[in-house]
Amino acid sequence: MILEYNHMGRGVEARQSALESLKHNEEFKSISKELCSILPFDFYTESMDYTAMTSGSYEENLQYLSQLREQLPNEINKRKYDEIKKIQAGCGRWYIAQRMILGNYYSRVSDELDNGKYAAALSIIDVILSNAEKTGYKLDYEEYTDLLDDMCILSIKLLVQKEQCRPKERSTNEDSVELGCIIKKPLAYLTEFIPDCQPKDRPLFENYYGNFASIPWINEVPEWKKLTPMLSKDSDTTTQVA
Secondary structure, three states, X not given: OHHHHHHHOOHHHHHHHHHHHOOOHHHHHHHHXXXXXXXXXXXXXXXXXXXXXXXXXXXXXXXXXXXXXXXXXXXXXXXXXXXXXXXXXXXXXXXXXXXXXXXXXXXXOOOOOOOOOHHHHHHHHHHHHHOOOOOOOOOOHHHHHHHHHHHHHHHHHHHHHHHHHOOOOOOHHHHHHXXXXXXXXXXXXXXXXXXXXXXXXXXXXXXXXXXXXXXXXHHHOHHHHHHHHHHOOOOOOOOOOO
16 A cells, blocks of 8 residues: 555555555554554554545545544544545535645645655546546546646656666666556556547647657556557657656
């Protein structure tokens, strides 16, 4: 769950892992409490938090935050619950609430406001796009396009972050295996979106295509092979995104 949410940006899978970890709720909570005396982590709280953040509605989110507040009463858990209730009172759609949560992770407007939590942001975006047509979301074309734009640029930023932490001596195959997971989702969403992409937005996503094409190991990613026929014939841009 932690790898999927905080390192790979795969929110749908992180949610599934979080739910799996909570199947034995009381046992997990007890073990986590014991481990807290040894490790600076509360795994149970993290599972509840991630399940709440990747929920598909206010009701589901507040269900987990309410349980967390009752089972582990402290100021942090109370504040989490109160903040979502406040957002719910002012925003009708759960999509808007998740959009607001994303503001804590990154900013494309200001470097000072950009916290660089790109994997977590990608996880939330993954959940939103996967629920795009469901109640509480019902994304219109512009909302979907805006989020896909963010997903593409954040996946590139996350790749840069990870590459800076990797050994200088490494093979292309190692990179494709260990880093390819970061861009699989963006490529898959982009492939699904391109047939409906309006002409005014085509240059934006062709530009991202050029960025992805410059990755040395990109041909090792299966999702790339599905996208290439859609853009390679009429897109020769390799301009790098600033």
